[in-house]
Amino acid sequence: MELSKLFRMQQSLDGYIEKEHGLEEEDLLDKKLLAFLVEAGELANETRCFKFWSVKGPSEREVILEEFVDGVHFILSIGLECALEEKAYLMEDYEGAESAVEQFLTVYESAVQFKQTKNLTAYNELLNGYFALGRLLGFSLEEVEQAYKVKNDINYERQQKGY
Numbered sequence: 001m002e003l004s005k006l007f008r009m010q011q012s013l014d015g016y017i018e019k020e021h022g023l024e025e026e027d028l029l030d031k032k033l034l035a036f037l038v039e040a041g042e043l044a045n046e047t048r049c050f051k052f053w054s055v056k057g058p059s060e061r062e063v064i065l066e067e068f069v070d071g072v073h074f075i076l077s078i079g080l081e082c083a084l085e086e087k088a089y090l091m092e093d094y095e096g097a098e099s100a101v102e103q104f105l106t107v108y109e110s111a112v113q114f115k116q117t118k119n120l121t122a123y124n125e126l127l128n129g130y131f132a133l134g135r136l137l138g139f140s141l142e143e144v145e146q147a148y149k150v151k152n153d154i155n156y157e158r159q160q161k162g163y
Helices: 003-020 028-047 061-083 100-117 119-137 141-160
Strands: none
Touching: 003 061, 003 119, 003 141, 028 061, 028 100, 061 119, 061 141, 119 141
16 A cells, blocks of 8 residues: 555645635644544444444445545544654554454544644554554455545545535
């Protein structure tokens, strides 16, 4: 996966949205962090990994992938907001938790840690933790990259139609 390419695509989308909505001078970090956490929650809901009280299975794989990619959009946007895109990196050997529930909780903890420190180390923990969650859910980096590109196009279309 070419992370720098995804950052460039996200930067373009963010710039378009900020210009269209008159947000160029706004500090959007807290809103982006909350949006990321909401998307992570929507992803958890689609996986149903925490719903011990229910026998209903998870959503279709494509639905879960789309929810995962929604989170990728915001995690990239967070990196851009803090000018960390040049030093952010994905570790191929990053070890995540053994269960989706544990990894979701790790991602949430990483998001809170990043909010407190706003530093590169915390951002890379968040980024790598989230992608570890994607691997745990069965998504390859290539699959995520392709789905990101598709959803990025959809996000542009939505903006142009007054979303």
